[in-house]
Amino acid sequence: MATPHRDGEHRRTFPAFAPRGERAEDGTFAGTWWGNAWVQALERGALDAKRVARGRGYADQGHVDAITVTPGSVLAYVRGSRPRPYRVQVRVRPLADAEWERFLDTAVDRPGHIAALLDKELPHSLADCGVPLLPGPGDLAPRCSCPDSGHPCKHAAALCYQTARLLDADPFVLLLLRGRGERELLDALSRRSAARAARDGRDREPSSLPGIRATEALAPRTRPPLPPPAPAPAHPEQPPAYPAAPGGPDPFALDQLATDAAARAHVLLGTGRDPVGELSLWQDAVRLAAARPGSGLTVTTRALYATLAEATDRTPGDLARAVAAWRQGGVEGLAVLEEPWDPPAGRFDRARPLLLAADLPAFRPWRNRLTHPLGQVQLRLGRDGLWYVYESEPGEEDWWPRGTPDLDPVGALTGLGAPDGT
Template sequence: MTPRTPARFADSRHEDRRRTFPALQPLEGEDFASSWWGNAWVEALEDTALDRARLTRGRAYARRGHVDAITVTPGRVMAYVHGTRPRPYRTEIRLRTLTDGDWDDFLATAAARPDHIAALLDKDVPHALASVADLLPTPGDLIPDCSCPDDGYPCKHAAALCYQTARLLDEDPFVLFLMRGRGEREILADLSHRNATRSAAERTGAASGTPVPTVPASEALAARPLPPLPPPFAPPAHPGRPPAYPQTPGAPDPLALDLLATEAAARAHTLLTTGTDPLAQLTQWQDAVRLAAAHPGSGLTASTRALYRDLAVATAHTPTDLARAVAAWRQGGQAALAVLEEPWDPPAGPFDRARPALIAADFPHFRPWRNHLSTRSLQLRFGRDGLWYGYESDPDRQDWWPRGTPDADPVGALTALLGR
């Protein structure tokens, strides 16, 4: 004698095998389905249709919300669909349910892989599962029926119901499983039971089966020669380019981000290819001057003015101080910046021979002060590197700015300064 199903479980299963969905809102400018199984449902409908005109009217009915609440039970989808008459038509779509053997194959395949179970819980259907038991309808698998006098296959009311059903499937693939014969709670309970049984069997097999091969700790930790490391990858020919940073309210300045990323890439590339960091010995002020000097525009554009302002504030200088330092850096790098900022007393020799050489070249008389030779508007400064650096100022203003190209010959440096 077959044992009777407990009444409580029978009632629960009955409720699980009948779902009613409220009428869906009208749809504008969107597809009825975006999931692959929802689109498979639509394709099965359209491949079966004998009259494309009825499909077109059915799509329009569905989009305008002519389909009332939809009830789904195993093998059947039913709804009332409004047409041209005041009284709606009772419309059904029937399809084949799966056999117990089909469901056993489907559930066994799903339980065998945790990722399949996770996908189902996330309302997703892996392609591999759908093909196990022919879950998806094929052309001719959907059988429409409607109380309207239209004998089309399908009529526009049945087509509208099919299109709206695709929207339900898109949101919840368990609607498709219910059409094929099993409810969501029933499927999940079966999967949970199969998964627990499988885990218990694996634990039992691991406990009673062949022991896992092991290695003694003394052997694993014993000293032994290690294989040589693989050769490092060849460095790229040039540092990489940073991504483009958009201008977003409240976000960091994209120019500053681009500058920092570019600088970091160039510095890393130099360290990788030469083994030395050319910026490691720079002070914060020197590095700020270098950064500003590397950016074109000389502080004249809005972006470079902002850069100069921020760098000057960060280093306790004025934008004018920074602009003057940038001019020196562009004149000769770190050595030229030292000439701008550090007067010093040169020993006898090249500095003492500079004034006679300038006089012999018919240049005006220069007054010496420490490592400077100056007139009212021109100046030469002798650097610790043995080069002469040119400067200009408005007459009698003492507002000296680096100009020209450094030269070991004071006459050459002055000629470059005057542009001769």
């Protein structure tokens, strides 16, 4: 039966598949959506799920020999429990001429359809054109020389599973099963595309191109000044709603990026300056996270924090702390969090007497930081001259930004409930 030398436009013979290794984690057999649609037609039309499961095992073990595909038929020998293999055939209905016409019309409607077929892909829009390319439950008609009267028997089920692997590799196998060979289809699509292009060309009236003398076109002239630019809108517009799609981008992240891009464009249009053009990748990630309302890692912001942290090689906890610093003081607040520095004499030296005068204990100095002796509160002087307050649990070095920066160190501590010196 397997005679590759007899193959032609309407007959293709494929060598036997090797035994499969581990199964896919999601339980699917085929690797493409159309291959799995073929498997679903088998499994949903079967009268005995146990026979189908044994057939899948036969396919996994490589019991199906070479497969011959012709219009309306898949044929192979399948090795079972007896020494002599069984002759198995699975039939499907070839498409009628009117159905092929509808398929060809749909295929040439979009250039991407033909390109996808040449890349061995079957677009959903082409398979759903009203022509039954893929079988449904009950559309597969198996025959086997074994004595089992099941529908299907395990040998026919094994052939159907291996046929799904053929469809994975080349959707033209499916089209051959429905009655047309690959070269025949490509020639028909080429002729139809050429005819449609010629018809469209005839339908379009040639546009008249007014002429002008070269001496007139090249003569020097004074051009009028450009009109003044249109006024910038009062505020950036809201982006459209992005629907969630399986396998598509996260609509929450799209909304975040679109809203941010609109705000940046609005500032650039009004001032000619990009407010974040000189930020580093980490600073921009912190800015994006800080723009989201709320605080901490809530359910709605967890995915955003995880994505931004991974992109910057940080942890979500690092990002949450940096967001708190950004909300406290922007770029300068983030620098105060991450960059200790040695301030010159003056403001920093005057801070400790001011704190003592306010009945606060002697804070311990280190670089630009003053730490309460109990280790719960810390003041950090920024390069902008403001004092930033940080808090930590006693005995821990886990400092988090708190409150509002202030020129006065005592004023920065107001309202925080800093411990006294007793």
